[in-house]
Amino acid sequence: MWNGTSLQACELNLCLSVYIITFITGFPANVLAFYTFGRKVWKKPAPIDILLLNLTISDLLFLLVLPFKMQEVANNMIWNMPYFLCPLSGFVFYMTIYNSTFFLTAVSVERYLGVAFPIQHSLRRRPIYAVFASIFIWGFSMIHLSIVYIMSFYNPPGTGSAPRNICYDGFTDAQLQILLPVRLELCIVLFCIPFLICSFCYINFIRILSRLPNIGRRRRLRAIGLALGTLLVFALCFGPYNVSHVVGFVTKESPEWRDKALLLSTFNACLDPIIFYFTSAAVRNALGAMVRGVWNKCRCPQVLWSSKKKTPSETEKSGLPKPQEINAV
Template sequence: MKTNVLGSTYTLIPDAMGAWKIISLVVYGTTFLLGLPSNVLALYVIYCRAKVRVTPNLIYMINLCISDLVFVLILPLKMLAVGKGNWALPGFFCALYNLIHFGTIYASVCFLTVVGVGRFLGVVFPIQYQIYKKPCYSCLVSLVIWTIVGFHGILLFVLESTKDLSPRLFADDTLTCYSNFTEEQMTLLLPIRLELSVVLFFLPLAITFFCYAACIWVLVGSHLHVQKKRRAVRVAVATLSVFVLCFGPYNISHVVGFVLRRDLWWRSVALLPSACNAFLDPLVFYFLSTAVDDGIIQVWQSLKGKCSSLRMKISLTHGKQGNQQKALSIA
């Protein structure tokens, strides 16, 4: 029996592990290649919209975009660890990497939830929500979310620094990272994983499902234009699908592991879909939004205008130079 860099125990089958390594690298590589440009574009579009008018949902979407972008930027470390089959950096970087990696995953979950809550309040209680809808409240909510996520990361750091735990949780040498758990470590780790899944996934999932279900119910029965109804339903279904398919398997592994009182071999498999969320958020969530669609059109028109102005200046400059050369030749 061997333990991989993700902390899951498996029976070592060379062909299967080689195929699994390729699949992991393809998923992480695709996430990096798609997630980096799409999140940068989404962040720029949302920033342009926020300069015109700041709304609570725009603040949440900026935070969500930043979370996904940070997740994507540290993926090369994961790809390096998967490719080499071990952790080649010092143990401190393993702990820091896991704090950022898992922290951004759960931060994305929370920001997806508060966006859904904002849309629910705007649809079901439009008048009351307009009275209390202030950007400063959204900034405060965002700060609370980052604090909660950071608290769980600090908790893992405390466990890492506990001398009674051996080998250490994250990296006891340069070959392993967050792996080779003893029974004593699993006794501490399993309840923490369960608490993470309940507080930062299953509870937000229930809130998100309720909010979007209520939004769909109200919008379908309203006098809104059919096309706008379809767009709203499409956004709701897409968001819930990403929520469940990306984050569900990994958090279910926490619950099953707690019930069985052991680490699961398929935990690393369940972690892969959560990586896909980083590029699915912009593709499915941002770009299905009317506001962002309008923002992309405005940005595109602005870029076209700047390019046309630049070409005109260049042509005028060349025209003046040509006229000057003709004048000199005549003289």
């Protein structure tokens, strides 16, 4: 039977604020990153650019289904849209979250191999390997997160039914018996193992980089800061939500704070572009060109307006020739 105890109460102002901020800041930043990495991969594909392009696509998919979550929260967690959109949006929502953990881990492996085995890695470095890795990550995440889609329609006879106006929540006891162990497996396979690999790669990346004498201090500090920042984002964005899986498995129900922990995971979509900015010179150049273009467009009307508003006294002070002086010449 439906126990009715697992409904999540996402606070309206808090959840909407996080979703809106994430969407407003994350969408344009990821569009810029997608354009930049797309051009680089089209012209001269490099493994790290292919991985970052896939991470950007994953974040954009996440941001595209975020409005469904906004609508759900604004409607007090009642799903009033066509029900088929519930499992579909939920599947994309959670799948792209775990996609991020794998692609961030793949980027850490690529960066570690580049400094630990520079010669061997440069000789064996092939873009096709990054393509295969990306296909594997997408497929692996889709298979594991298909549980989100399945649970929305899983309803054994005689067990009662979860309310149809609740999206991926309010599970029956029969559903929880399947869902809670799967969540624990997601925590171990899709978070703990990638986090351990990412930590190993970046800790050794920092250790090796700090010993290299031929790298400038500024470049070294930026690379070390990027590694530490990525680990921090990894732990803060994905850690609490995956801990809720462990707590749910032990207590046999979804913890009440699970939705608040999920909010931290949503922030990852607007934090990834920061990683892109420090990882890729192409992103920095594209952002700089965009900022200069906007600045020039905003500045030109001001220059023209200020030149039109000059008084005769200002013309005299500027040292420019007066009209009668021009005629005299």
